[in-house]
Amino acid sequence: MTGLRYVYAVCRPIGAPLQTALKGVAGDPPRLLAHRGLIAVVSHVPEADFAEAPLHRHLEDLDWLTDTARAHQQVIDALTAVTTPLPLRLATVFRDDSGVRVMMEEREADFLRTLDRLEGRVEWGVKVYVEREPAASASAAAETAEKPASGRDYLRRRRMESRAHEDSRQRAERFADRLHADLSAHADGARLHAPQNPALSKASGQNVLNAAYLVPRGRSEEFVELVDRTKGEEPGMRVELTGPWAAYSFVDDAGNASTAQDSPSAPASADLGEGGS
Secondary structure: OOOEEEEEEEEOOOOOOOOOOOOOHHHOOOEEEEEOOEEEEEEEEOHHHHOHHHHHHHOOOHHHHHHHHHHHHHHHHHHHHHOOOEEOOOOOEEOOHHHHHHHHHHOHHHHHHHHHHHOOEEEEEEEEEEOOOHHHHHHHHHHHHOOOOOHHHHHHHHHHHHHHHHHHHHHHHHHHHHHHHHHHHOOOEEEEOOOOOHHHHOOOOEEEEEEEEEEEHHHHHHHHHHHHHHOOOOOOEEEEEEEEEOOHHHOHHHHOOHHHHOOOOOOOEOOOOOOOO
């Protein structure tokens, strides 16, 4: 298959082969491109879809973007099982192998420094949501069903609702702060992300903690148990754990596809945004 080069990740030489049945973006199997002691994991993608103009049009197509992200993540997950990858952003694309090699040379120091920091570590994601407590929901439903007898009753009800909402918010913040401090103490790194927009995430409840933790593989079981013990600890709070992932949240600029855009080898296109959690 001919076409442009799609780059998933950079890593050190891999001691185990990739899965033979593994398919990448556009259905092409990924392969390993070695250069100066590093490995770029690449596959071919059609210019008709991944050259700059068609790629920008595809960015408006949520179904296409979802399929591409899923194929990209599938390769990253396979790599994470056998090595410590430094994942590049979704749709990092170059004209040919030469362009990939130039990018690797230009970013070699950043790649090596980041790979040293990530070596033997994985990323875990933890989210906390505030859910309405059953008792509070039942009370609110009863209050709503009963019409206020007067304007004074209406104002009193509004004050009670406002006070209850504020109490819940403060309790959620204390819980999230304490959990984040505990988990950070058991990790080699931690990143706070912006709370999720429920309209986009489709998750129920208000997201009050959206964090990533860099954890040594050998201590992952201990970390998972620590998170599991907090589930159900605080009424009205839902704790979600995801992972282990490649360490997207801890790549910084080393995996930024903008470096590819600046490459003198003129990549076809790049940078659809972060491919992590």
